[in-house]
Amino acid sequence: MSYDADVIVIGAGLAGLAATAELVDAGRKVILLDQEPEQSIGGQAHWSFGGLFFVDSPEQRRLRIKDSHALALQDWMGTAAFDREEDHWPRKWAEAYVDFAAGEKRSWLYRQGVRFFPVVGWAERGGYDANGHGNSVPRFHITWGTGPGLVAPFERRVREGVARGLVQLRFRHRVTGLSRSAGAVDTVTGEILEASAIERGQASSRSVTGAFELKAQAVIVTSGGIGGNHDLVRANWPERLGNPPEKMISGVPAHVDGKMLAIAEETGAHLINRDRMWHYTEGIQNWNPIWENHGIRVLPGPSSLWLDARGKRLPVPLFPGFDTLGTLEHIMKTGYDYTWFVLDQKIIGKEFALSGSEQNPDLTGKSIKDVFIRARADVPGPVKAFMDQGVDFVVEKDLGSLVRGMNALTKEPLIDEAELRREIVSRDREVANPFTKDLQIMAIRGARNYLGDKLIRTAAPHRILDPKAGPLIAVRLNILTRKTLGGLETDLSSRVLTEGGDPLEGVYAAGEAAGFGGGGVHGYRSLEGTFLGGCLFSGRTAGRAAAKATA
Ligand SMILES: Cc1cc2nc3c(=O)[nH]c(=O)nc-3n(C[C@H](O)[C@H](O)[C@H](O)COP(=O)(O)OP(=O)(O)OC[C@H]3O[C@@H](n4cnc5c(N)ncnc54)[C@H](O)[C@@H]3O)c2cc1C
Incomplete structure (x- = not known):
């Protein structure tokens, strides 16, 4: 079998960039696809405030905030309120994510040049009891440079991969199908969209000028959530929140269309917690x-x-x-x-x-x-x-x-x-x-x-x-509308699972597409500043796991 790359990554948002950067470090050949033009690289993260959830950081300590892993885990679990059988992997991802946020998250970013505003914000204060929803202490750390400041080191690592001949960036490539030629999923098909000179963030044309078919040993889905697609938001709106609002405004660009999730599902991926947003x-x-x-x-x-x-x-x-x-x-x-x-x-x-x-x-x-x-x-x-x-x-x-x-x-x-x-x-x-x-x-x-x-x-x-x-x-x-909390079910190696719980061979997922890990690491609610970090943590995990699998 001849492959076009070791790994194909679908989506050049923060999760896709983090995954690709890890693959580059491991010397893998990667094709990074995105439906949008190059000027929109970084996806939603570019527009983000850059708020990050850290636990027991130097910024917190300087402001006399006493935080700990135990307190953060208590807050996370009280907020997530996991209560479903399908919360098995999300719960494990939550534990792993709190370890990351209380451990190497800040130093790993710091080593890559990311810095933080000294005053820590206090988001989602809760207001219930100690085991209920909310942050017991301020934990929202704003990236110095906001979203673009966080995207920069990962984009830089990916572009270094391009310079080294390891990464091919293919914009205006919109994936419409995943398939297998033997056992594992190894084929990505789609449409080539006409070139677009829109400003970053604007909706780009969907006129098709061609088709593509690419093969790789592994595929990582980092295509984001559904927040830009109000029809999907309404279709998945949970009963517990009443009827969907008549009027909604969009907190995300139109490319957050959720269509890739259905494509993954058609290939056998298990999409869980779709009603959590x-x-x-x-x-x-x-x-x-x-x-x-x-x-x-x-x-x-x-x-x-x-x-x-x-x-x-x-x-x-x-x-x-x-x-x-x-x-x-x-x-x-x-x-x-x-x-x-x-x-x-x-x-x-x-x-x-x-x-x-x-x-x-x-x-x-x-x-x-x-x-x-x-x-x-x-x-x-x-x-x-x-x-x-x-x-x-x-x-x-x-x-x-x-x-x-x-x-x-x-x-x-x-x-x-x-x-x-x-x-x-x-x-x-x-x-x-x-x-x-x-x-x-x-x-x-x-x-x-x-x-x-x-x-x-x-x-x-x-x-x-x-x-x-x-x-x-x-x-x-x-x-x-903003975030999708459910997503493709993944194990702790970011391998996408089928409904039966077995890995869908060859497919990984990260970022919002994977409910930021596991198919719903946040459970029902978030402590805030957990999404960008969720992209980085799950993207890094997917990149490392796919690198190992394609060694
Ligand atoms: C204004 C704003 C403020 C925010 N502030 C914060 C914050 O302070 N803290 C925080 O933690 N989070 C914040 N967030 C949320 C966070 O930015 C996102 O959840 C995160 O960036 C999602 O990254 P992603 O890589 O998973 O997906 P995306 O950024 O959505 O990237 C997915 C990419 O996949 C591409 N794609 C999709 N489908 C296909 C397909 N079929 N074929 C090819 N390409 C495809 C898309 O074009 C896109 O480029 C904010 C978001 C916004 C919009």
């Missing part, structure tokens, strides 16, 4: 979109008042940044697919971080000067741009005008000014109460016990109706 409830329509229906996720601090479509506060502990899926489940029961943040300029200035490399030019551009400018600004530039131009934003001096603005944005005028005033005044009264029964006020005070939050993420408690904190702001929040 990670979509955000704080999506805002991008005023300056890169892809169609482009939404940006707000990573909120804890102070905004979170209201349902009728203006009622969301129940405890559904505060901003506490429990993404719990909030989604609640929202879908309200019968509306949007909610509101009501806040003021003092809160937005400190507490709105926007997820996306392009929304954080200071961090992405690695500019210490610009980070200081952001810290000193009343409202950071990218957030101000949304206040001025975002269709979901209402900014007004008084509550009456704010409510009129909110009602003008929705199909029905559901917000009652008197009711909203009552909610805010009651909340504001609790701010002056050193005892307080309002758990959100307690949470704000708790957050400010952490130096990082106090410095840059949590506004000092104050009355929202205090004119000095104004103007008042209302933000309509949409459901934003």
Whole structure:
């Protein structure tokens, strides 16, 4: 049998780059295929915020955060809530991933030149008991350079492989079939798409100009999830989250189309936990979109008042940044697919971080000067741009005008000014109460016990109706699609399994396509910052295992 390469990798996102880099280190010949043009190399990771889950890092220790492997595992298992037979491999991957995050993850990246912002973020704070969902301590480490800063070393290693004659990069190659000529899967077929000069991230043409057939001893599927394909998201929407939202905005580019998962399934791969997904409830329509229906996720601090479509506060502990899926489940029961943040300029200035490399030019551009400018600004530039131009934003001096603005944005005028005033005044009264029964006020005070939050993420408690904190702001929040938590079932060597549990000979999977390892390493929920690391860990594992198998 003559092969075109030792290994074919399908998808040049972060997982595919990590796998290919390992294959290069092992001296293997690789063909790396991607349906998109070369300028979109790195896939979603390029657009990412670069948040990484580390456990007991030097950054945490400097901020007096006491973290440990045991605490992280407790948080992961409480968050994942594995409860299915098919969680066998996901659970093993979760244990291995926490080992990685508490072990060599940071030093391995550091050796490749990756650096981290010194203030650690506290995402998914939970709000239940010690064994429930959420991070007991801050663990969200932002890559210096955000997503592009994390992609860079892996892209560099792959391009070194090209220079050494080990890697062929074939863009505009869209895989449509996997097959076997003997026992193992060894043939990859597909369409060659017409050349495309689109800007990175934009949808590229699907006009076909030719066909290809390639053979290799092993194939690694790193084709990403389904978040850009709203039909698939709706088809897989879990009953426990109610009906799928009528309106969703896209937190990922169109290439996250999920089609390769069905192709792998047709070849015998077992796709599990397909109903587990990670979509955000704080999506805002991008005023300056890169892809169609482009939404940006707000990573909120804890102070905004979170209201349902009728203006009622969301129940405890559904505060901003506490429990993404719990909030989604609640929202879908309200019968509306949007909610509101009501806040003021003092809160937005400190507490709105926007997820996306392009929304954080200071961090992405690695500019210490610009980070200081952001810290000193009343409202950071990218957030101000949304206040001025975002269709979901209402900014007004008084509550009456704010409510009129909110009602003008929705199909029905559901917000009652008197009711909203009552909610805010009651909340504001609790701010002056050193005892307080309002758990959100307690949470704000708790957050400010952490130096990082106090410095840059949590506004000092104050009355929202205090004119000095104004103007008042209302933000309509949409459901934003992002991550696929289920995926191709893989063992700890990233070998894809069949429904019977045997390896599908010759096929490996990594990244979002493999549910970031095992077919669902996160279980039902995530601790955040776990996805990029999941691509790296599972991509590295797949690359090493395929290198060994093709020695
Ligand atoms: C705005 C944004 C912010 C984020 N922030 C964070 C964060 O802070 N922390 C974190 O952990 N995660 C974050 N994420 C998530 C993370 O970036 C992704 O989950 C991760 O990058 C997925 O990588 P991947 O390699 O598995 O898939 P992708 O990046 O989707 O790459 C898959 C590639 O496969 C190609 N492909 C698909 N099908 C085919 C086919 N049939 N033939 C050929 N090629 C194909 C696609 O074109 C694509 O290039 C963020 C994501 C976004 C979009």
